[in-house]
Amino acid sequence: MTMLQAITFDLDDTLWDNHGVMARTEEGHYRWLLEAVDTWRAARQEATLGLSYEEGGLDYLQRRQQLAKEVPERRGDFTWLRLRALEAQLEEAGLHRSAALMWASAAMNEFHRLRVQVTPHPEAAGLLAALAERYQLAAITNGNIHLKRQPLAAYFPVAIAAGEILAPKPDPTPFLTALSRLNVAPECAMHVGDSWLEDVLPAQQLGMHAVWISQTEDQPLPPRVHRIAHIKQLPSVLEKL
Numbered sequence: 001m002t003m004l005q006a007i008t009f010d011l012d013d014t015l016w017d018n019h020g021v022m023a024r025t026e027e028g029h030y031r032w033l034l035e036a037v038d039t040w041r042a043a044r045q046e047a048t049l050g051l052s053y054e055e056g057g058l059d060y061l062q063r064r065q066q067l068a069k070e071v072p073e074r075r076g077d078f079t080w081l082r083l084r085a086l087e088a089q090l091e092e093a094g095l096h097r098s099a100a101l102m103w104a105s106a107a108m109n110e111f112h113r114l115r116v117q118v119t120p121h122p123e124a125a126g127l128l129a130a131l132a133e134r135y136q137l138a139a140i141t142n143g144n145i146h147l148k149r150q151p152l153a154a155y156f157p158v159a160i161a162a163g164e165i166l167a168p169k170p171d172p173t174p175f176l177t178a179l180s181r182l183n184v185a186p187e188c189a190m191h192v193g194d195s196w197l198e199d200v201l202p203a204q205q206l207g208m209h210a211v212w213i214s215q216t217e218d219q220p221l222p223p224r225v226h227r228i229a230h231i232k233q234l235p236s237v238l239e240k241l
């Protein structure tokens with residue numbers, strides 16, 4: 001039996017339920033932007049931008065999708081896609097370039113403020129604190145939550161935003177980057193996540209142990225893969241290793 005030395009965690013839908021957070025963040029930061037820009041323009045005796053939440057929001061989405069096609073290596077770098085899309089939209093709507101850059105950046109600050117308002121599962125902090133006494137811990141996410149501002153940041157001295165290193169999971173790079181920073185061999189590490197394709201398979205193929213958080217009970221599991229329904233069951237897997 002190998003000695004487990006490190007555990008890496010997916011974040012969204014693993015340590016908290018992400019349902020609702022993205023929808024609130026998506027709507028909230030864009031509504032904030034439209035209102036803030038119009039207020040700013042009114043104070044300067046300038047006309048409103050004429051962007052509506054519905055049409056502007058659709059255009060914002062289409063610009064992100066188009067950019068991801070044109071610059072495929074950035075497809076998982078959601079903060080970059082959003083910033084560039086907003087800058088272009090605001091500039092085309094009539095803002096000077098410097099104002100467009102400033103307001104796009106301010107909108108993304110609001111985005112990150114809303115995006116970190118996740119509610120970790122009540123067991124998560126206690127579990128991570130206990131695990132940290134025995135294992136090195138890391139976070140590996142495809143999402144663009146602010147890694148230093150998310151509520152469980154203190155437990156993850158190593159945290160990888162896979163999209164920002166241009167290698168979203170299932171690319172093995174973020175896993176190898178985490179293992180290298182932890183200085184741990186794959187067979188001495190475990191990854192925990194809710195996605196079969198983005199968490200479980202790439203980790204298992206690298207030789208890591210993998211824990212799949214899923215309600216699916218009838219799927220056969222390859223070697224080194226364990227299934228639990230909720231993060232709070234992780235200790236029972238570790239006991240049996």
Ligand SMILES: [Mg+2]
Pocket residue numbers: 010011012013014193194195
């Ligand atoms: Mg996830």
